[in-house]
Amino acid sequence: MGTILLGIIILILALLGEPLFIIISIITLLAFAGEGQEPGVVISSLTRMADVPSLIAIPLFTFAGYILAESKAPKRLLNLSQALFGVIPGGFSIIALVSCAVFTAFTGGSGITIVALGGLLLPMLLREKYSEKYSLGLITTCGSLGILFPPSLPIILYALVAQQALQQSLFNLESSGQVLSINKLFVAGLLPGIILILMLALYGFFKAKQSGMQSIPFNLKNIFVAIRESIWEIPLPFLIVIGIYWGIFTATEAAAITAFYVFFVEFFIYRDLKLFTDLPKIIKESMILVGAILIILGSALALTDYFIFTEVPQKLFQFIQTFISSPIVFLLLLNLFLLVVGMMMDIFSATMVVVPLITPIAMSYGIDQIHLGIIFLLNLEIGYLTPPVGMNLFISSFRFNKPIFEVYKSVLPFIAVMIITLLLVTYIPQLSLFLVNYFNVQ
């Protein structure tokens, strides 16, 4: 009785907007006290944070992403993709899709894409006579597109959390690094991410055909100008992808190189930003996000320890197994569950809270951990735009001053396309695993 009441109070606090790390800490402090443990145990889990070598990838990539967002890189990116893809029928959808995906991969999908790129893209789409409903839906969808591509923050965080969970879990006695690493997830996300963009582009193509839209004529000079303009930024995605595919460097090293390179290029070559006015602002903004994530990560580590201490994943697995024996049905239900989670929580919180529970369970069903990671991330990406409370919907409604219900209606066809892709990715594990195995990524 007391426990239930306490649970309700904590739930109400969470819904009132209590910081998530406080909610997790309350639960953990109470839970360990309930087991008769000293409160110091909660902190001892936190010390594990300093033992994770790849943790540094989080501040470094976030810093680089915020620099890019504040510079004129979004405009250059848009010019480039316009020059490259404008000739394709329905090309403006592709311009939006590709530039947003690249941008989000670097900035981490916290809604910043809609604010930074959406403001440039929406008038462009409307000028090309795309309907307002389609344009709004496309921009809202684009806001979280690209979190499957390296070096997106959600992938890094997923890999870190899943690794910790597997290491601590009694299910798995081998080193978790063999099962899952940032590098592997970076590679695994590539094909599903490209398929998602292709599916959405296909939808855009039909839309453009329907309304008899013209493509802009091919112009080699435009392409040259756009390439020369962003010559310093073009190597960036290739540097990361190729460097990791060929095993030249690890994800952590890629983070160090990216952060330094982006800092140098934007501040000293393009000079879009000023050292004494812009740098402190960028550091502050990016490290607020990093701090907010890391403090949740620290508290979630303690909660994970409690789960493992009391064998929660095993009990959950046994419970679920009495109803579901097939991994396929399990994955289907997992998809539904994750869509709901994605509606309520942002991708970072969801990763830190849910992943420690589902990874051991999925492992018991014999589901590949890399495949699971891609399914998880894709689900959460859809959750960003699922009515009624997906985060992108509010950002779009706020940014473009549109009633929320109009935004709801605009995203529905896009959600349908994404769910089809999700089903493909869920039931064809090879989409996620092929490249990892082919390149033998470690």
Next chain:
Amino acid sequence: MKLLLLLEQIFSKIELAFLIISLIVMVILSFLQVVLRNIFSSGFLWADTFLRYLVVWVGFIGASIATAEERHISIEALTKFIPNKYKVLSSFITHLVAAITCYFLLKATLQFIEIGLPADVKLFNSIPIIYFFSIVPIGFLLMLFHFLIRAFFKANSFFKMLTKEGKA
């Protein structure tokens, strides 16, 4: 009231200065380390450990600034539907609860330092680990401080709203 605000601003300035220096060090040192390791097959032995702790420091200070700016990650889905007047009240409650929780976390940390932290472990052969770990109690103390001040301001503006309504 004004004094509290000033105090909070001073703290935030110091925290920000720390963040700026740490991040610049982090970016340059980690890059240097990659260059040294991959091109010259050398590198600083202490750098990797130092950087790992620096991340924890940056994390806690970042979290502290997030507290001062009310930018912590929370489940915001339903807060958008709370009427404005009650938003201030609920915000007061959540900040107060957060402050209390930070107090207990601080207490737990102090207990952990006393019984759980291996006192004789030294990093880089000479520096006791407690110097690196000290950010945990410092971080919780800073957040406790910011949460309390925030709670105080929320209570203040709620009462102002009430008296305004009373007059009207």
